[in-house]
Amino acid sequence: MQSGSGKASMKDNVRDLGLFGGVPAFHDKLLVGRPNPGDRDVFMQRMSSVLDSGWYTHHGPLLQDLEQRIADLAEVEHCVMVANGTSGLELVLRAANLSGEVIMPSMTFIATAHSVRMHGLTPVFCDIDPDTGCIDPAEVERLITPRTSAILGVHLFGQPCAIDELRKIADANGLMLYFDAAHGLGCTAEQTPIGGFGQAEVFSLHTTKVVNSFEGGAVVTNDGDLAAEVRSLHCFGHGPDNVVRRVGTNAKLSEAAAAMGLTSLEAMPDSIAANERNYHHYREELADVPGIDLLTYDPANRNNFQYVVTKVDESVHGLRRDALLALLYAENVVAQRYFSPCCHEFEPYRSEHPVTLPRTEEMSKKVLTLPTGPSINREHIAGIGELLRTAVKYGNEITSRWLELA
Numbered sequence: 171m172q173s174g175s176g177k178a179s180m181k182d183n184v185r186d187l188g189l190f191g192g193v194p195a196f197h198d199k200l201l202v203g204r205p206n207p208g209d210r211d212v213f214m215q216r217m218s219s220v221l222d223s224g225w226y227t228h229h230g231p232l233l234q235d236l237e238q239r240i241a242d243l244a245e246v247e248h249c250v251m252v253a254n255g256t257s258g259l260e261l262v263l264r265a266a267n268l269s270g271e272v273i274m275p276s277m278t279f280i281a282t283a284h285s286v287r288m289h290g291l292t293p294v295f296c297d298i299d300p301d302t303g304c305i306d307p308a309e310v311e312r313l314i315t316p317r318t319s320a321i322l323g324v325h326l327f328g329q330p331c332a333i334d335e336l337r338k339i340a341d342a343n344g345l346m347l348y349f350d351a352a353h354g355l356g357c358t359a360e361q362t363p364i365g366g367f368g369q370a371e372v373f374s375l376h377t378t379k380v381v382n383s384f385e386g387g388a389v390v391t392n393d394g395d396l397a398a399e400v401r402s403l404h405c406f407g408h409g410p411d412n413v414v415r416r417v418g419t420n421a422k423l424s425e426a427a428a429a430m431g432l433t434s435l436e437a438m439p440d441s442i443a444a445n446e447r448n449y450h451h452y453r454e455e456l457a458d459v460p461g462i463d464l465l466t467y468d469p470a471n472r473n474n475f476q477y478v479v480t481k482v483d484e485s486v487h488g489l490r491r492d493a494l495l496a497l498l499y500a501e502n503v504v505a506q507r508y509f510s511p512c513c514h515e516f517e518p519y520r521s522e523h524p525v526t527l528p529r530t531e532e533m534s535k536k537v538l539t540l541p542t543g544p545s546i547n548r549e550h551i552a553g554i555g556e557l558l559r560t561a562v563k564y565g566n567e568i569t570s571r572w573l574e575l576a
């Protein structure tokens with residue numbers, strides 16, 4: 171049947187599907203976010219320099235270089251590298267002394283909500299623009315109370331939020347505006363890089379992201395005081411004079427992580443080019459697959475195409491999204507439900523503050539993110555396209571047989 175090269179076997183009937191006992195279409199697992207490490211030799215040289223110097227952490231030379239390069243890329247004055255994106259979001263909130271309620275979308279990774287709730291604030295979940303999945307400014311306005319201190323937008327899948335509208339609402343109500351830009355490295359809002367909007371933005375350099383530092387995050391801002399406070403808080407609350415003035419944590423990024431971050435960042439143009447090629451291949455493949463709709467990115471903004479997001483519409487073909495997920499897994503196509511369930515559907519949020527968000531829930535029921543990245547090629551995508559065509563053709567039958575298996 172299938173080889174490691176990428177060519178999938180044809181499967182035009184239900185019997186041959188891996189879910190029902192057939193041989194998987196792909197020998198190796200195809201992943202949504204395989205790491206993009208960049209040039210291995212360059213990484214090894216950097217690691218040697220770390221070992222030689224004995225400077226493993228505490229704002230070493232590689233970290234300083236990485237901070238400067240990310241600040242340049244985002245066209246901002248300050249970048250503070252931190253242990254991960256979640257810590258970055260927490261540190262911004264602490265640095266700004268936020269309290270009370272923070273309005274945010276629920277259509278995001280759980281870390282966005284936890285970053286607020288961990289510090290005793292209340293995430294107030296807001297519905298979305300159904301086309302992009304990003305926070306809907308009209309809904310934000312409706313949710314403002316005397317306890318609201320901030321709006322936290324998420325540039326979902328690298329698509330910029332409605333930044334100008336959010337800024338106007340924040341200014342009119344004296345609220346802080348900041349952004350979870352975990353998906354946003356290398357993306358723009360029209361001509362302006364994501365990174366410089368609101369009071370601060372936070373990138374993730376997690377292993378699965380377009381640029382990784384194994385784990386890592388970057389707080390980027392043009393606010394010098396906020397940057398200084400984040401820098402202090404991420405290192406036990408120390409000031410530049412080494413005097414401790416408030417409670418801080420340890421969210422420093424090591425030199426080893428910075429070595430990977432730099433090398434992966436150097437590969438970013440190639441990684442994005444591969445993602446973009448893949449995205450267009452998927453678009454061709456999915457054009458004749460009814461009820462599996464590709465999320466399209468607004469060409470006015472540059473995207474990094476690290477997410478190939480589809481919406482699976484059961485009403486068209488009878489194929490349930492989770493049946494399709496199981497089907498693909500069995501073929502070694504490791505698709506992901508980004509983001510389903512979404513935040514307000516998880517504990518503790520669903521018990522503490524039950525809300526109904528019709529557009530978010532509609533999207534959450536349908537989303538399925540497909541493998542991409544430089545390790546995915548045209549043949550893989552053609553094979554996935556074949557599987558999807560077969561899956562929708564026999565949608566009702568697959569769903570009922572999957573329900574029997576469950």
Ligand SMILES: Cc1ncc(COP(=O)(O)O)c(C=O)c1O
Nearest residue numbers: 254255256279281352374375376
């Ligand atoms: C939207 C979003 N926000 C925050 C995070 C958290 O980032 P990290 O994993 O670097 O803590 C992620 C992680 O994948 C994410 O997708």
